[in-house]
Amino acid sequence: MAExxxxxxxxGLASLPSLDALMQALDARDMTPGWxxxxxxxxxATMHSQFVPAHWRYAEARAAMQSAGRLIDTELxxxxxFVMRNPIEGNDFSTLRTLICAxxxxxPGERARSHRHTPHALRVILESKGSFSIVDGxxxxxxxxxxxxxxxxxxxxxGHDGDEQAYWFDGLDVPLTQLLEPMFCQDHPDGxxxxxxxxxxxxxxxxxxxxxxxxxxxxxxxxxxFGTTVTLPAPTMPSIQLQVHQWxxxxxxxxxxxxxxxxxxxxxxxxxxxxxxxxxxWGYGDTIAAPAWNRIAHHASxxxxxxxxxxxxxxxxxxxxxxxxxx
Ligand SMILES: [Fe+2]
Numbered sequence: 001m002a003e004x005x006x007x008x009x010x011x012g013l014a015s016l017p018s019l020d021a022l023m024q025a026l027d028a029r030d031m032t033p034g035w036x037x038x039x040x041x042x043x044x045a046t047m048h049s050q051f052v053p054a055h056w057r058y059a060e061a062r063a064a065m066q067s068a069g070r071l072i073d074t075e076l077x078x079x080x081x082f083v084m085r086n087p088i089e090g091n092d093f094s095t096l097r098t099l100i101c102a103x104x105x106x107x108p109g110e111r112a113r114s115h116r117h118t119p120h121a122l123r124v125i126l127e128s129k130g131s132f133s134i135v136d137g138x139x140x141x142x143x144x145x146x147x148x149x150x151x152x153x154x155x156x157x158x159g160h161d162g163d164e165q166a167y168w169f170d171g172l173d174v175p176l177t178q179l180l181e182p183m184f185c186q187d188h189p190d191g192x193x194x195x196x197x198x199x200x201x202x203x204x205x206x207x208x209x210x211x212x213x214x215x216x217x218x219x220x221x222x223x224x225x226f227g228t229t230v231t232l233p234a235p236t237m238p239s240i241q242l243q244v245h246q247w248x249x250x251x252x253x254x255x256x257x258x259x260x261x262x263x264x265x266x267x268x269x270x271x272x273x274x275x276x277x278x279x280x281x282w283g284y285g286d287t288i289a290a291p292a293w294n295r296i297a298h299h300a301s302x303x304x305x306x307x308x309x310x311x312x313x314x315x316x317x318x319x320x321x322x323x324x325x326x327x
Contacts, residue, residue: 047259049291051086051096053275058103058126058266058285062167065105069165079112080105081170084287095289096261098176098239098311103287105167106131106160114157114188119177120237121150124169124265124307126285130162135204137196142168145208145267147244147307151236153184155193169265169287171309173239206232208267215246215305224254225325227298227306241313247271247300255297258323260312262296264288269304273297295326 016022026033034042061082068080081104084095095101104123106112114134123133125146132141133148135156142148142158150156160166177183200207214230221227232242247253247269255274264273270283276294280286290296292315315321 047293049097049261049293050088051091051094051261051289051291052088053278053280053291053294054084054086054095054289055278055280055282056084056103056287057283058167058287059283061103062105062127062285065103065167066165069105069107073110079170084289086289086291094175095263095287096175096291098173098179098261098314099263099309100172100174101263101287101289101309102170103167104170105165106158107165108160108163111159111192112157113191114155114193115186116153116155116188117185118152118182119172119174120152120234120240121156121170121172122234122237122240122242122309123148123150124171124267126167126169127164128160128162128166128168129164131158131160131166133158133204134193134195135202137193138202138204139195139198140202140205141200142166142205143208145211147206147211147232147242149204149234149237151204151234155188157188157193167285169285169307171240171263171265173237173311176239176311176314203233211244212305215244218246223256223325225256225296225323227251227253238317239311239314241310243308243310245304245306245308247298247304247306249300249303251298251300251304253296253298255295255326256323257293257295257326258312259292259321260310260315261292262290262308262310262312264290265307265309267305267307269300269302269306271298271300271302271304273299 081102083093083102125142128142136154218228218230228246230244266282266286272281274297275290
């Protein structure tokens with residue numbers, strides 16, 4: 001009987017009298033015609049990031065961190081950090097489509113409890129003497145200029161044995177994890193993960209002096225787009241590409257746009273960058289967000305070292321990547 005009903009239904013569906021009736025029948029079955037116009041088209045001729053170019057000043061974040069150091073402790077705030085949200089409507093945390101960043105600070109004597117999560121994370125240490133990180137039981141220093149990795153699902157916590165408030169930049173792929181949905185997060189059962197080894201040298205730590213030495217050995221950039229570049233190996237966090245650029249005072253790049261979201265952190269020097277239709281004047285510790293497919297033009301007005309995290313390797317892996325030289 002049910003089968004007969006179904007056959008009748010199918011016969012009716014196969015002989016609908018009008019396009020309106022077809023639309024209604026599809027809607028009732030959670031199907032939508034591919035040919036109708038939509039608020040957000042399924043296919044577009046060119047990519048267009050919904051995110052906008054943006055700039056955050058470290059000097060301002062640092063001053064506000066000093067207030068935060070007085071006003072909130074690490075009991076209340078698991079991590080004392082300021083997230084850099086892209087200023088588009090309805091967005092309260094993503095910096096760009098796949099990446100998020102924050103400024104974070106820790107006071108002498110403090111401990112930030114250990115946890116782990118699927119998103120990959122890194123830190124660029126902006127001012128620190130005596131703070132440290134514990135990643136899967138390994139304790140390493142976090143000194144000014146260091147870049148420290150915490151690959152997804154690694155236990156990580158940090159503390160500070162020095163005398164001065166410490167500051168760093170955090171970068172993660174949380175928005176990508178949210179898009180793909182495999183978000184998992186756990187607090188360490190002991191609260192604070194115990195140290196099993198202590199070392200200055202770890203694949204989880206890129207020391208400032210070694211980064212400078214690697215830049216000194218790096219070949220010139222034949223494209224003129226990026227400047228002298230070192231790619232930092234981070235094989236256990238393949239969704240985030242980590243690079244450090246060196247730009248001599250007066251250097252200008254050959255402008256370009258590419259299908260990769262990039263976040264820059266100024267590790268040394270000063271200058272300006274035009275991203276899309278906006279120009280930002282930057283100095284030490286500043287963060288600049290360049291959404292994919294915006295024109296990128298840099299000018300260093302002092303000898304500069306620029307950290308860059310991006311989703312370029314991810315875009316290349318997916319065969320989505322493309323790049324165009326521009327005037
Ligand atoms: Fe974390």
